[in-house]
Structure formats: structure tokens, C-alpha cells
Amino acid sequence: MHVLITGGAGFIGSHLAEYHLAQGDQVYVVDNLSTGSLANIELLRGNPAFRFAEADILNWGELGRAVAWADRIYHMAAVVGVKKVLEDPVAVMATNMTGTEKILRAIHGGGWNPQVIIASTSEVYGFNAKDSFAETDDIVLPSGGRLRWTYAVTKLADEFLAFSYARKYGLHIAVVRLFNTIGPNQVGHYGMVVPRFVRQAVCNKPLTVYGTGEQTRSFCDVRDTVVALDGLAGCPQAWGEVVNVGNEQEISIRDLAELIVRRSGSSSALRFVSYRDAYGEEFEDVSHRRPVLDKLRALTGFAPEWTLAETLDDLIERERGKNRRVA
Numbered sequence: 527m528h529v530l531i532t533g534g535a536g537f538i539g540s541h542l543a544e545y546h547l548a549q550g551d552q553v554y555v556v557d558n559l560s561t562g563s564l565a566n567i568e569l570l571r572g573n574p575a576f577r578f579a580e581a582d583i584l585n586w587g588e589l590g591r592a593v594a595w596a597d598r599i600y601h602m603a604a605v606v607g608v609k610k611v612l613e614d615p616v617a618v619m620a621t622n623m624t625g626t627e628k629i630l631r632a633i634h635g636g637g638w639n640p641q642v643i644i645a646s647t648s649e650v651y652g653f654n655a656k657d658s659f660a661e662t663d664d665i666v667l668p669s670g671g672r673l674r675w676t677y678a679v680t681k682l683a684d685e686f687l688a689f690s691y692a693r694k695y696g697l698h699i700a701v702v703r704l705f706n707t708i709g710p711n712q713v714g715h716y717g718m719v720v721p722r723f724v725r726q727a728v729c730n731k732p733l734t735v736y737g738t739g740e741q742t743r744s745f746c747d748v749r750d751t752v753v754a755l756d757g758l759a760g761c762p763q764a765w766g767e768v769v770n771v772g773n774e775q776e777i778s779i780r781d782l783a784e785l786i787v788r789r790s791g792s793s794s795a796l797r798f799v800s801y802r803d804a805y806g807e808e809f810e811d812v813s814h815r816r817p818v819l820d821k822l823r824a825l826t827g828f829a830p831e832w833t834l835a836e837t838l839d840d841l842i843e844r845e846r847g848k849n850r851r852v853a
């Protein structure tokens with residue numbers, strides 16, 4: 527199979543690339559390296575089945591040819607991370623919406639019909655106060671132009687672009703709402719909690735818990751995520767549909783911090799930081815974010831293999847390895 531991955535040097539994209547190369551597929555990655563990095567694909571670049579283009583999806587001259595070549599497209603290119611979104615909402619709007627439309631236009635315009643995954647996010651559930659979310663639950667977004675919700679709004683627009691193309695033109699597109707995903711290659715610069723806590727614990731620095739730490743999240747190992755995405759892309763019943771992808775195990779951020787300290791044998795303390803100090807403004811955090819995965823299970827038989835403890839142990843070990851290399 528020929529697999530095109532936009533944003534393929536990013537965290538999840540690079541795992542998709544590795545997964546498909548291991549299956550013997552040909553993989554073509556395009557990434558502008560804004561949040562992705564060459565380090566994520568370094569080990570793949572020697573593989574003759576792997577090709578990389580450093581380009582922005584918004585003006586990539588090869589887009590038409592790459593789309594024609596592909597049997598499957600994972601559209602993962604997006605500006606992500608709370609910090610980045612607050613810093614540059616204009617870039618978020620352009621990349622996340624125009625980029626998606628360009629891909630879909632190129633597919634339909636060329637008369638192609640590859641299997642397509644469009645990456646959306648659990649952020650689209652917005653401020654809905656439920657503690658777990660099924661695909662049919664309401665989207666609750668505040669009005670008044672609060673930029674914190676830019677990411678959710680762009681991703682919601684992407685979902686409707688995908689549904690429109692799928693239903694009007696019969697394209698084979700599945701939309702995935704990705705819940706918190708963790709694993710190797712994820713970096714903490716954009717605010718993601720697990721790489722930040724792991725690094726802080728391994729360096730014996732205080733773990734920065736934002737707010738009370740009572741907010742909860744459910745973390746899915748990226749190596750389970752890619753299996754789910756592969757299953758959905760190839761599943762005709764998923765085309766034209768939106769499906770949650772994540773893990774149902776839930777943990778509070780405070781318990782997560784304590785667990786990471788314990789498993790790493792760290793001497794770090796927890797440091798509670800207000801949202802204002804953390805994000806530079808009053809930030810509306812989501813209290814609970816747990817996916818209902820009935821639809822994913824029904825479509826693909828998904829069962830995650832990694833427990834949170836196993837993923838954390840792996841990440842702690844890798845972080846120690848990085849420190850040893852630097853030392």
C-alpha cells in the first residue's frame with residue numbers, strides 16, 4: 527500500500543510512518559517541521575520505502591501527484607498544543623482549515639478515492655460538562671470570540687469539510703477525534719503534560735501541576751492509537767463517520783504527577799501553578815475528558831495493549847537515556 531502522511535514528522539504522524547513501514551508499505555511523509563522534527567523520522571530515512579518532503583501543505587507543489595500516488599492518506603498536519611494556539615491563532619486557522627480543504631480538493635479534483643483519515647480532537651466537545659464523551663454528544667463552545675477555542679473551532683470545521691466531501695462525492699474519509707495521546711517522540715514545549723512531568727521527575731525538579739490537579743484525563747499510548755487509525759481507515763462502515771480514539775482509563779492530573787514521581791523513583795515535589803501563571807491568562811480548562819469507545823470497538827474490535835504504567839515506565843526509561851547521552 528502507498529501511504530501519504532501529512533504532518534508525518536510530528537508525534538502521531540511519525541508513529542504512523544513507522545507502523546506502515548513495518549507492514550511493508552511505501553510511506554511518503556510531508557511536514558513543514560513547525561511542530562514536527564527530523565529527529566522523529568531519523569531512523570526511518572534510511573529505509574528505501576520511505577520518502578520525505580519538507581513542505582507546507584498550504585503551498586506544496588507535489589500535493590496533486592502525492593495524492594494521486596496514495597492508496598491511503600492520514601491528514602495529521604495541524605498546529606497543536608494549547609501554548610501554540612494562544613500564541614498564534616492566525617496560523618492555527620490557516621493550517622488547520624485551508625490545509626484540510628486543499629487535500630480534499632486535490633483528492634476529489636483528481637478523481638481519486640484513497641482511504642482518508644482526517645484528524646480531529648476531543649477539544650471539539652468544548653465545555654460540555656459531561657465526564658465522558660460519545661460521538662453524538664453536544665458540542666458546547668462559548669461565544670464571544672475567546673481565542674482559547676480556536677483549535678476546537680478549526681477542527682470542527684475540518685470535520686464538516688470531511689463529512690461534506692464524503693457524503694457529496696462518496697469519498698472514503700473517516701474522521702477521528704483523538705483524545706490525549708502519549709508516547710515516545712512527544713515533546714513538552716507545547717504544554718503536553720506527560721512529557722513535561724516525566725522530564726521534570728527524571729531531573730528531580732518540581733512537577734508543575736496546573737490548577738488544583740483534580741481535573742482528569744485519559745491517556746492512550748500512541749502505539750495503540752495507530753492501530754485504531756489503521757483499522758478505521760480500512761473500514762467502509764467508518765467512512766463518512768466520526769469516531770473517538772483514545773483510552774477509557776481515567777486519572778487525575780495530581781495522581782498522574784504522583785504516579786510519575788513514584789515510578790521514576792524521583793525526589794521531585796509537586797508544585798501547584800495557577801492557570802494564569804501557566805498560560806499567561808485566565809484559561810478555561812476542561813475538567814474531564816474521557817472517551818466513550820463503543821463505536822471504535824464496534825467498528826474495529828479495538829483493545830489497547832499498553833497500560834498507563836507501562837507507557838510511563840517506557841517514557842521514563844527513554845528520558846533517562848537522553849540524559850545519559852547528554853551527560
Ligand code: UDP
Nearest residue numbers: 706717718719720722734735736741779811
Ligand atoms: N497540565 C499540568 N501541568 C503541565 C502541563 C499541563 O498540570 O505542566 C495540565 C493541563 O492544565 C490539563 C492537563 O494537564 O489539565 C492535560 O494537559 P495537556 O495540555 O497535556 O492536554 P489537554 O489539556 O489538551 O487535554
